[in-house]
Amino acid sequence: MPEGHSVHRIARQFGLHFVGRRVSASSPQGRFAAGAARLDGHEMVDAKAVGKQMFLEFDHHLWLRVHLGMYGAWDFAGDITADATIASAGGRMGQTNQHGTVVGAHEDSLSSIGAPRRARLRMAEQEKLGASVESFPPEPVGAVRVRLLTDVTCADLRGPTACDVLTPDEVLAVIAKLGPDPLVDKGKKAEDRFTATVVKKPTPIGLLLMDQSVVSGIGNVYRAEMLFRARLNPHTPGRNVPEEVVRGLWRDWVKLLRIGVKTGQMLTMDGLRGARYEAALASRDDRHWVYHRTGKPCRVCGTPIVMEEFGGRKLYWCPVDQA
Incomplete structure (x- = not known):
């Protein structure tokens, strides 16, 4: 999608x-x-x-x-x-x-x-x-x-x-039924709205990020990548995620969405330069931390990435870095 x-x-x-x-x-x-x-x-x-x-x-x-x-x-x-x-x-x-x-x-x-x-x-x-x-x-x-x-x-x-x-x-x-979109709802007010919704929910954060009434635009790829970038366990209830981490998720979404609109690619790895940047534009294998990498070693700790059905979609995550 x-x-x-x-x-x-x-x-x-x-x-x-x-x-x-x-x-x-x-x-x-x-x-x-x-x-x-x-x-x-x-x-x-x-x-x-x-x-x-x-x-x-x-x-x-x-x-x-x-x-x-x-x-x-x-x-x-x-x-x-x-x-x-x-x-x-x-x-x-x-x-x-x-x-x-x-x-x-x-x-x-x-x-x-x-x-x-x-x-x-x-x-x-x-x-x-x-x-x-x-x-x-x-x-x-x-x-x-x-x-x-x-x-x-x-x-x-x-x-x-x-x-x-x-x-x-x-x-x-x-539109009133949709969560904030960083390119439409700009500034701290949108961040506050997202944060206030997440921190009161018992729903796992891995489901909240896919809920379009909580935040607009995030799909299966961005969900997996944002959770890894935050080193956050997908099963953690929203109300148990520290507020500063929730705010960090919103700010990361602002950053990644802008990159996606600019390049046409879901580039979720930081620090890509030169040949690595070219490779990331060309191939998903060089573009993501965990998405679609079942069984491959985590790029940080080497633990095999796991995949599970979560909310009706495939979720990819590292059981060590996101423990």
């Missing part, structure tokens, strides 16, 4: 290529025909992400809300910019399972990109730059729930968990 940094990057792509333009909306698959008709022909005026959810606002005060879930993805085509980190990776920029060598610069995402070009770009848990577009708009491929089309760019949505048209009040109601 795409974690928070991926959704923020997708919102940036919409901000760059759709906001300020009149949009044709359709549902090639047919399942969203009524919703698409409500948006068709209107100008997109805003695009934002909160955690794992994205909201696109149109000029008649209706919003398209999308939650990609486990299988959703946006395919962009036409005159689009390719993120520098994607281009340098030869179009293969998987957050969780990319392999190969990356050569090239790694500029800020979507802020230091060259001129648009007619191409394809898939954005979900992984990002992949595809072949050039020969004709525009391209024919829909597969079960496209929603197609958003401008004069030069289109975006096709497939397989989302949620896709609906909301009023402003309905958008506010959805």
